[in-house]
Amino acid sequence: MASPTLTTGTPGARKGPGPRRVRRQLPASPWLFAAPGLLIAGAFILYPFVSTLVNAFTDRRTLVPGEFVGLANFRELLHDDMFWIGLRNSSLYVLGVVPALVLLPLLLALLVQKNIPGITFFRSAFYTPVVASIVVVGLIWVWLLDERGLVNSLLETLGASPVGFLSDQWLILLSAMGVTVWKGLGYYMIIYLAALANVPRELHEAAAVDGAGAVRRFLTVTVPAVRSTMVLVAALSSVAAFKVFSEVYLMAGPNGGPAGEDTTLVMLVQRTGTGLTGRVGYASAISVVVFVVTVVLMLLVLRADRKEES
Amino acid sequence: MSLAEKTRPAEKPRATGRERKRQREPRITDEHGRRIRVWELALRYLLLLGVLALTIGPFLWQLSTSLKGPTEDIFSSPPKFLPSDPTLHNYERVADTIPVWDYALNSLKVAAANVVTNCVGAALAGYALARLRYRGRRVATLVFILTMLVPVEGIIIAQFTTMRELGLNNTLVGVLLPGCVSALNVLLMRNAFLNLPYEIEEAAFVDGANVWQRFCRIALPAVKGTLAVVAIFAFMGAWDDFLWPLIVLSDPSRFTLTIGLNYLHGTFANDERLVAAGTIIAVAPLIILFACLQRYFFRGVGEGAVKG
Numbered sequence: 001m002a003s004p005t006l007t008t009g010t011p012g013a014r015k016g017p018g019p020r021r022v023r024r025q026l027p028a029s030p031w032l033f034a035a036p037g038l039l040i041a042g043a044f045i046l047y048p049f050v051s052t053l054v055n056a057f058t059d060r061r062t063l064v065p066g067e068f069v070g071l072a073n074f075r076e077l078l079h080d081d082m083f084w085i086g087l088r089n090s091s092l093y094v095l096g097v098v099p100a101l102v103l104l105p106l107l108l109a110l111l112v113q114k115n116i117p118g119i120t121f122f123r124s125a126f127y128t129p130v131v132a133s134i135v136v137v138g139l140i141w142v143w144l145l146d147e148r149g150l151v152n153s154l155l156e157t158l159g160a161s162p163v164g165f166l167s168d169q170w171l172i173l174l175s176a177m178g179v180t181v182w183k184g185l186g187y188y189m190i191i192y193l194a195a196l197a198n199v200p201r202e203l204h205e206a207a208a209v210d211g212a213g214a215v216r217r218f219l220t221v222t223v224p225a226v227r228s229t230m231v232l233v234a235a236l237s238s239v240a241a242f243k244v245f246s247e248v249y250l251m252a253g254p255n256g257g258p259a260g261e262d263t264t265l266v267m268l269v270q271r272t273g274t275g276l277t278g279r280v281g282y283a284s285a286i287s288v289v290v291f292v293v294t295v296v297l298m299l300l301v302l303r304a305d306r307k308e309e310s
Numbered sequence: 311m312s313l314a315e316k317t318r319p320a321e322k323p324r325a326t327g328r329e330r331k332r333q334r335e336p337r338i339t340d341e342h343g344r345r346i347r348v349w350e351l352a353l354r355y356l357l358l359l360g361v362l363a364l365t366i367g368p369f370l371w372q373l374s375t376s377l378k379g380p381t382e383d384i385f386s387s388p389p390k391f392l393p394s395d396p397t398l399h400n401y402e403r404v405a406d407t408i409p410v411w412d413y414a415l416n417s418l419k420v421a422a423a424n425v426v427t428n429c430v431g432a433a434l435a436g437y438a439l440a441r442l443r444y445r446g447r448r449v450a451t452l453v454f455i456l457t458m459l460v461p462v463e464g465i466i467i468a469q470f471t472t473m474r475e476l477g478l479n480n481t482l483v484g485v486l487l488p489g490c491v492s493a494l495n496v497l498l499m500r501n502a503f504l505n506l507p508y509e510i511e512e513a514a515f516v517d518g519a520n521v522w523q524r525f526c527r528i529a530l531p532a533v534k535g536t537l538a539v540v541a542i543f544a545f546m547g548a549w550d551d552f553l554w555p556l557i558v559l560s561d562p563s564r565f566t567l568t569i570g571l572n573y574l575h576g577t578f579a580n581d582e583r584l585v586a587a588g589t590i591i592a593v594a595p596l597i598i599l600f601a602c603l604q605r606y607f608f609r610g611v612g613e614g615a616v617k618g
Contacts, residue, residue, distance in 0.1 A: 029442070029521055029522075030438045030442035030443075030444040030447070030521075031438075031444070031446075033434045033435060033437055033438035033442065033521075033525075034434070034435045034438040034439065034450050036427075036430070036431040036434060036435065036491055037431045037432065037434065037435030037454065037491040037493075037496050038435070038450065038453060040431065040487070040488075040490055040491040041453060041454060041457040041491070041493055042453070043472070044469060044472065044487055044488040045457045045460050045462075045465070045488065045493070046453070046456070046457060046460070047468075047472065048465040048468035048469045048471075048472055049460045049464075049465050049468070051468045051471070051472070052464065052465050052467070052468040055467075055468065062471070062474075108361065111354065111357055111358060111361070112358070114354070116351065116354065116355075119358075122358050122361075122362060124600070124601070124604050125362055125365060125366050126361060126362075126365050127600070127604075127607065127608070128365060128366060128369065128597060128600065129365055131546065131593075131596045131597060131599075131600045131607070132369075132550070132593045132596065132597070133549065133550035133551075133552065133567075133568050133592060133593065133596075134550065134552055135550075135552050135568040135571050135572055135589075135592070136568075136571070136589045136592050136593045139571060139575055139585055139588075139589050140368045140369065140371075140372045140589060141368065142575070143371075143372065143375065143582050143585065143586065144368055144371065146582070148385040149385075150371055150389050153385065153386065153387035153388065153389045154387075154388075154389060156387045157387055157388040157389075182364075182365070185365070186365070187611060190608050190611040191611060239461070243461055243463040243464070245463060245552075245553050246552045246553060250572070250575075254576075266463045266464075266553075269463070269464070269466065269467060270466065270553070270556075270557065273466075273467035273470070274467070274470065274557055278467070280467055280468075280471060283467045284467060284468065287464040287465065287467065287468075288464075290461065290463065290464045291461060291464050294461050294464075
């Protein structure tokens with residue numbers, strides 16, 4: 001389907017007309033194939049990455065090139081309350097979201113694993129939130145959790161008093177976590193489904209013959225069998241959770257809720273580094289912290305994995 | 311509703327199973343061929359319906375809100391789930407408030423371009439990594455792996471300054487460029503090409519086909535499935551993206567749909583019906599796409615996760 005585009009895309013690659021000369025492929029052609037991908041990766045991912053590392057040690061601003069200032073940005077970070085708020089919120093996000101995203105999708109996968117009638121419909125339906133844009137999802141939940149929204153009017157109908165989901169600093173963060181979990185459930189469910197398909201049936205049967213109940217079988221057969229997938233999900237979801245931006249931005253507002261108390265690190269990067277007066281250098285220093293924590297999180301998850309194994 | 315229809319067939323096979331007396335049990339079995347008890351089945355469907363209400367319910371509530379007229383109370387308690395007098399009025403009004411169709415067109419442009427660039431770029435590079443022999447192939451592979459590992463959220467400011475230097479900030483091209491050949495897609499295509507048997511291409515090679523002919527005529531048609539996955543995820547990624555377009559685009563006339571929605575929410579937060587109509591406009595195309603091409607969506611999760 002894409003081949004017509006391709007034929008017109010790189011006419012230069014049409015080489016080596018004679019059948020016998022094919023053996024000596026023109027040395028440039030492999031690089032021609034890889035060039036577009038390498039160019040984009042280099043110019044828009046790797047170069048910005050390196051320049052982030054460099055900028056972190058300068059006082060560069062959007063319109064001012066800036067000079068080398070050594071560790072000044074990082075020293076300033078230590079005394080910046082907003083940075084600590086951001087670090088706290090992003091870390092809390094990992095703690096709140098990761099356990100839910102490791103466990104709930106696994107249970108959901110077990111629920112939709114058996115091929116009972118209509119199950120493909122349920123699988124697809126559970127995946128729908130993954131397909132929707134985070135903006136759509138965020139705005140849907142902003143309306144649901146509104147002071148006069150559906151959740152509160154249901155609570156009122158039940159006789160409870162309305163909850164200010166989107167006005168209290170901690171409830172905003174908690175609601176955003178809920179939205180992240182809600183949107184991620186279907187995605188990780190599919191990952192778990194693939195893993196569950198590889199659990200040998202003999203194990204389950206043997207356990208059932210031994211008289212193990214459902215819970216017991218879950219803990220002694222299922223969990224060990226999908227453990228590597230659980231580690232994968234923990235790694236993927238913890239890195240994603242630490243870099244959270246959209247959910248909190250939409251639910252707490254661009255300024256991060258009451259007195260900015262809901263600001264996450266990536267929100268802080270966005271707020272500090274953009275605009276005509278953007279402090280590129282300082283925002284880059286915060287980005288470097290994001291990189292470092294991301295790497296540490298990955299190592300922690302992998303290390304926990306190894307420890308449990310031995 | 312539709313979910314009732316979907317669960318109804320559950321009863322049927324069981325009834326036919328009962329008729330076959332020799333089977334001594336209901337014919338509903340799990341993936342291991344073991345039977346499932348009736349109460350267990352009922353419990354399963356109950357749980358499934360509960361989760362269904364949680365995952366699909368919010369979308370339906372948004373749809374319902376968007377169809378409620380200006381005179382209908384959308385804050386009522388107990389809530390009214392169905393609009394008493396459904397109207398498309400809000401969809402007209404949202405177009406009067408923000409140029410929502412222009413935004414949708416902008417999103418469509420970026421998403422379509424993203425599909426083409428990712429399919430072409432990733433297929434070419436993936437083929438080069440998997441099949442062609444040259445010095446530096448390992449280095450090239452490593453470059454793509456490293457690229458994939460860079461957390462994009464951490465480099466947005468530098469990406470933005472790069473765009474400014476190129477004079478592409480506040481343009482749709484600027485929105486498109488950073489993700490237009492994603493490293494993950496290159497590696498997906500590389501794996502797809504690696505999984506093809508070498509012999510076919512060798513035969514073509516002996517017959518005198520050159521690199522380009524082998525790529526177009528033999529390798530590419532064989533990896534159509536992966537290419538479809540790349541295309542779908544490229545479309546979805548561009549259509550749904552928020553953080554990057556939010557940073558690059560500052561002129562409201564050039565907004566994409568997600569940025570436009572955020573803008574609508576910020577400016578007219580008090581009118582929930584308008585925001586609801588806007589979100590439905592943004593989510594409907596993807597839900598339709600997903601309904602038609604589910605297979606590839608699920609496949610993409612598997613392949614993406616293994617790599618990522």
